[in-house]
Structure formats: structure tokens, C-alpha cells
Amino acid sequence: MRKHKSCSIAIIVVVLLLASLVTACASSAPSSAPPTEMPSTTESPQQGQPAEEGAAEEPTPPAAKLALFVIYNQFHETEYGEPRAVLEDAGVIVTVASSSLDAVTGHSGMQVEPDVVLGDVYAADYDAIVFVGGYGYDQDGPEACRVAQEAAAEGKVLAAICIAPITLAKAGVLDGKRATSSVLRSELEAEGAIWTGATVERDGLIITANGPAAARRFGETIVAALEE
Template structure:
């Protein structure tokens, strides 16, 4: 079983209107296991969640080095659509898969992964309003609250945020040393 204390996770949030629970619940689950969490966005200014949480990102998206992390997570919320067609976000998702990292996305954020081409032929879930966008890129929509497909973990919305966080930890725990 992998030691979690030495692991690092990157959570990517929208500059505005990330979904509070989809950041805060998985973040707490990871930090409770002593996993170091870094938050990235397109600005280092305070980012405001849809429900009012305020978070100051640690890192600009343009400074992200995928190799520095064990887990890369795209957080959902209405603002997450800013990454759907963002070449930098796509590159981060693609590199995460190439480098065999754990890659997660929740709510509408799995659309970013689909548009990056990393969900083609893979089982995934997404917020119900975006099912067609996933399927159009070749993903196999399952409708589950959380879908684990190898090292790619998708969650369908805020009500599955805790289960999403736990699924990420479980995949991390089962990595070979």
C-alpha cells in the first residue's frame, strides 16, 4: 500500500464560480490523509465559489508541472466551463494520463477531460446537463455518482463530492510502492 503522507494533489479551480463542496470536501479528505494539496487557477486572486467560499490559489495554471503531483483534479461548478476548450487545461489532462498520474474531474469538469481526448473509449460520469458532450468525444457515460476507470475518476456533482474524494484516496492507496 502506498504511503499517502508523501503524496501530492493538485486541484484546479475556476477563477470564479467553482462549486464549493467539490473543492472543499475532496480537499479535506485528502488533507486528512496527510496528502499535500495545492490549488491552481488562472489567477492568484481570491476565487469565489458558487456558494460563497473564498479560496486563494497557490499556483497559476501556467506554472503547473504535472510531474510534481500524484493526483490532478479538475473541480466543477459553473465556472469550470472556462477549461472546456482551454489548450493548457487539455495539455495538463493529457500529460497526467501520459505520466500515469491519477486524474479526476467532477460535475461539468469531465467535459474538459473529454475535450482533451482522454476519455475516449472510457467509462465516465458527468453532471446530467453535459452527458452529450462526453458521449460526443467517445466517453461511455455510466450515470454513476462516481466512476473509476483505471486511474481516471469522474464524479457527477456536489452530492457525490465526498464519495469522489474517497475514490481518489482508494486508488492512491492501491498504487504499488
């Protein structure tokens, strides 16, 4: 009986040892599952992040050009409207000046409210000065002559159409310059202008035109001069 009990104990011990060995082997066996990837600590660039220091900045767009249109009562609407439209289509900002702030009436009834009084104008504040012709043009206006002289001295684009080139002539800025106009050829030549009779004439920064039929080309020539 005692011998049988000893055998049973021995069997139990052997079973426990075998169980321990099986457990140890299972824990040391290589795993067949793929390794777990660790999250990367390197951040990828994202859209919308600020540019790094030293990166090229976007160029600043050029400032809009400024043009001053000088008109008087009985101005010619085509000589005013078409060049203005051409300039504004090109991004030029137009300001209108006259002898007062009273509404100015064109020869066909169009009314324009001036923005400034011509006597308060300085050519240095603009890139182009444009004199518009018409039946009521003030040929002898001292302020117009002053502004024309300032524009020439400041290297501004200086333009006049129809009868208005007479102002440039009387201001002394057409001396030795090619020019045209609708009338008053002898008056322009008397002030030293070189008469060409062209539809539109450009000599440097001075642009003249002979009347309403030339209005659009007159405006385009002003824009070309401003873009140079």
C-alpha cells in the first residue's frame, strides 16, 4: 500500500515537471505576429504652414497710375469719355479737375462733377495730365499753363487733344516738339512747335491728338507711355 502511494506521488511530480517545460517552451517561442510599428516623431510638412525664414516673398504689385483730366464747360464728350475709359480699363485711376467744383456740362449735355479745383492741383501728384478739348476750352487759363509746365518739369506724361494743345504751346512746353491739333496750327508754330498734322503725335512724354476721331487712339497712346 505504501509502495503504491509512493508511485502515485512520483507520477504527479513528473506531470508537473512536464507541464512546466511546456509552458517555458511556449513563452520562449518566436511570435508569428508582425511587429507593431512605432509612430514616427518626424512631422511631415503640411499645407498652410508658414514659409521658412529666407523663403522668397510674393512681389508687391505696382501701385495704380494716377491721371488728371482737365475739362471746361462745353468740353467734347468723346474726347473725355473714350480716353478715360481706355485708361480705366488699364487700371489707371482718373481724377477730374476744372476751374471750380460746379458741374461741368459738355457740348452735348453730358454733366461731370469735378473732383478738384485746377488751382489746387500739383502735377507732381499724378502720373499723367490730360487736357480735354471742346468749344469752351479756356485757351488762356493761367492755372492750366502752370500745371502743364509742372508736368513737363516733373517728367510726367502730358497730353492734350483737339484745341487743347494750345495750352501746352502757351506754357512753352512744345518748343522744339512735334505736335498736332484740330486748329491753331499757326499759334502752335509761333510757340516753337513742329506741326505734323498727324492724327495722334507723340514726342517723348508729350502726346497730342487732332480731335474726337482720334480719342481712343489718344487714350491708348497715353496708356503705352504710362506703362514704359
